[in-house]
Amino acid sequence: MRNMWIIAKKEYISFYHSPIAYVIGVVTFLTLGIFFWLQIDFAVQTQQFVPDIRNILDILIFPLLFLAVPVLTMRTISDENRTGTLELIMTAPVRDWELIAGKWLGTYLFFRTIIALTWIYPFVLNFMVDPGIDQSLLTANYLGLSLLTAAMTAIGILLSSLFKNQIAALLASLGVLIILWIISAPAQLMQGVGADLLRHLSITDHYYETFRYGIVDLKDIIYYLSMTVLALFLGTRAVEARRWR
Amino acid sequence: MINVSGLTKYYGVNCAVDNLTFNAKKGEILGFLGPNGAGKTTTMRILTGYMPPTSGKASVGGFDVIDQSLEVRKLVGYLPETVPLYQDMRVFDYLKFMAELRHVSDVEEKVDIVLEQVGMVERSESFISKLSKGMRQRVGLAQALIHQPEVLILDEPTIGLDPAQIIEVRKLIQEIGKEKTVLLSTHILSEAQQVCDRVMIINKGHIVAEDTPEHLQTRMVGSRRVTVRIAGETTPAIAIINKIPGILSVKLTDNDAIQFENPTDKDLRPLVAKALIKARFDLLELSSESVNLEDIFLQLTREEPQALSPSEVKDEFLAEEPAGINKKIKKEGK
Numbered sequence: 001m002r003n004m005w006i007i008a009k010k011e012y013i014s015f016y017h018s019p020i021a022y023v024i025g026v027v028t029f030l031t032l033g034i035f036f037w038l039q040i041d042f043a044v045q046t047q048q049f050v051p052d053i054r055n056i057l058d059i060l061i062f063p064l065l066f067l068a069v070p071v072l073t074m075r076t077i078s079d080e081n082r083t084g085t086l087e088l089i090m091t092a093p094v095r096d097w098e099l100i101a102g103k104w105l106g107t108y109l110f111f112r113t114i115i116a117l118t119w120i121y122p123f124v125l126n127f128m129v130d131p132g133i134d135q136s137l138l139t140a141n142y143l144g145l146s147l148l149t150a151a152m153t154a155i156g157i158l159l160s161s162l163f164k165n166q167i168a169a170l171l172a173s174l175g176v177l178i179i180l181w182i183i184s185a186p187a188q189l190m191q192g193v194g195a196d197l198l199r200h201l202s203i204t205d206h207y208y209e210t211f212r213y214g215i216v217d218l219k220d221i222i223y224y225l226s227m228t229v230l231a232l233f234l235g236t237r238a239v240e241a242r243r244w245r
Numbered sequence: 246m247i248n249v250s251g252l253t254k255y256y257g258v259n260c261a262v263d264n265l266t267f268n269a270k271k272g273e274i275l276g277f278l279g280p281n282g283a284g285k286t287t288t289m290r291i292l293t294g295y296m297p298p299t300s301g302k303a304s305v306g307g308f309d310v311i312d313q314s315l316e317v318r319k320l321v322g323y324l325p326e327t328v329p330l331y332q333d334m335r336v337f338d339y340l341k342f343m344a345e346l347r348h349v350s351d352v353e354e355k356v357d358i359v360l361e362q363v364g365m366v367e368r369s370e371s372f373i374s375k376l377s378k379g380m381r382q383r384v385g386l387a388q389a390l391i392h393q394p395e396v397l398i399l400d401e402p403t404i405g406l407d408p409a410q411i412i413e414v415r416k417l418i419q420e421i422g423k424e425k426t427v428l429l430s431t432h433i434l435s436e437a438q439q440v441c442d443r444v445m446i447i448n449k450g451h452i453v454a455e456d457t458p459e460h461l462q463t464r465m466v467g468s469r470r471v472t473v474r475i476a477g478e479t480t481p482a483i484a485i486i487n488k489i490p491g492i493l494s495v496k497l498t499d500n501d502a503i504q505f506e507n508p509t510d511k512d513l514r515p516l517v518a519k520a521l522i523k524a525r526f527d528l529l530e531l532s533s534e535s536v537n538l539e540d541i542f543l544q545l546t547r548e549e550p551q552a553l554s555p556s557e558v559k560d561e562f563l564a565e566e567p568a569g570i571n572k573k574i575k576k577e578g579k
Contacts, residue, residue, distance in 0.1 A: 006345045017333040088329035088388070091293040092346045093318040243296045 003098040004105065011106025024068045028114060035059055036121050040128065053122045053133060054212060057141055060118060065149060066177055073156025074170040076103045081164045100157060100235040108153045115145055137214035144211025147224035151203060152177060154231035161238040246271045246396055246426040247292065252301035254287050261287040263450035274422035276441030277430035278542065284450040285430040286326055289398050293323045305396055322394030326401055328385035332374040336365060336384055339373060340391060347392040359387040362417060378405040386414065397421060399429040403436060415440050434542055446542060473503040473517060474530035485520050489513060
């Protein structure tokens, strides 16, 4: 457990030494800022529209997090493998799951930092609209966003552990996330168990159908947590399998 | 401290380590000598718990490398062949991270100690990406030493260092080797000779010779190989040389020179010259070279035709002249 925190801390700090993290930060806040300003401006001019913070968070999820998660997770394990530092960690008294969980936690905490900073928009908006924004709706949105990011990050770490090449890891996790995003689309044309199954598997339906409307449902929380644990478990097995090659 | 028996590792169908058996005591510096691809790194990776063997047993400090891998990893300090460094970290932070992973107490103090040991104190705040190859090697070594391990496994520790640094690092290894067990691999023979208490020459996953460097050296340096070249028939000349007492294994080389071994302290060349001239041979050349560790190393590890299995290759080495010497080494080693 202690090793997991040590690795997570190192991983978290390393993002601040990397230009990619700053680029992602700048792009995120620039994009969100422009959309925020557009909404306010539109509301002021038309006087018929109440700015909604969910429009901002939608952009944060797609395309920003869907791109940023693969970009920031791609190097986590594959780069260690390429540079040989994986050999260092794997010959230190660190269990394989501690490595994977530590990598996930460090990366996740970085995304949580970005997500936490976006709180500035609802905070400002709260003073601009009367009687203020719906706080419980906001909390549910941020809870859902955190859970969604946890699962996405775990999937990114899993795919990084499978590839030595960073670009392969990037494309694979981008592919898997997009498939998990659109997997429920065929369900609209289907009926019965198959359609239900596809809807259950969708990584975004569990957010857009409930958390987005302020509904906190246990089954969605369980979905995201089990996706996270499953991906980290498979990632650990992938690292273990590396030893036997 | 290190016990290895019947260790075998296959990568797919390729055999990297074939039935390797050896051990290393506490306070011993054991040198692994061999050409690239001999199986040195694979053996080290198995001993450090990085990968399991295909078959055979290995233990470090009494702990099995597979079943008690975490215990083994606590005991071992390891410097892999490609120095594993995080380029975006500062030297101090990197060593601090490694110390924390190793659950070292008084982390910052220990980091200062190893920085002093490897002579990197003034560069502790530098980013690793800005360091020279030699400096990186030293940071890698510092990382292996951070938890004051009982067993130190170093894969080519002096590669990339300048001569002054090589001397420093060798001194450091010898210092550590007084109390701890050190297993180091190298393909520099003089390094093995200087630093190690015992040397194992390994080729294609086999141990081909094993002894103290002194023993290997006395055996080798004591023996001289003399080359004689004459005009005309060589067979009667060989008969004449054979009669001179002290001369061993006289043979004709591929380019019609006569070669023999002189294991005595005396220079036998004047006797040979006199005997040949007396028999009215025209002497063209009479030269002497000492058989050193390099020759033995090259002979033991050189490429052999593919058709031969590894065991046949070894037999062939041992049967060949001056394989009498190799045989002795082998016996001594066992």
